[in-house]
Amino acid sequence: MATWQQITRPVRKELERFSLEKCEAIAKALCPRIILVIGLGTFEVLAQGLPVLRKKHSRRPDVLAREGQIWGFPAIGVAHLTGSRINRHDADRLAAFLRDKTGFQANPVSLHPDM
Incomplete structure (x- = not known):
């Protein structure tokens, strides 16, 4: 940067x-059936989106994912995985959310670098 x-x-x-x-x-x-944006800052540049998943096991209920539309296509924005300090429980929740929305089998370990 x-x-x-x-x-x-x-x-x-x-x-x-x-x-x-x-x-x-x-x-x-x-x-595309859906656009996945890594980084909520980038997502907010491209779309207006509502928070759909927040951290539960954290001091702050930071947003993990937002949904909206980009160029007329459904879109999901997720917290940038390198800087958002997602704990194991919330990484599992994010993986399940993405699996439900996309059908893609995300590995929770890939969502959390310290696992």
Whole structure:
């Protein structure tokens, strides 16, 4: 992230605009059943979404997942797994939520780097 911040703001904005346009074109060409966004900050840039899963076993009930739409497609945004300090119980809950929504068999260990 520090390197990205060293790029001048006008160039960063142009790169972000270009990337966003390409992502939208790819999504519209593929017509995905669902879009999964890693990182709630990124999700909030792309969509308005309601919290659908919060941490239970934490001092703060931080959001683990949000649902919304991106470019007309259903979308789920999840907390970025490297920085959100998800404990084992909440990692299991997030894996079950994603499994129910997508049919993908997520391994809870992959959601928690310390397991």
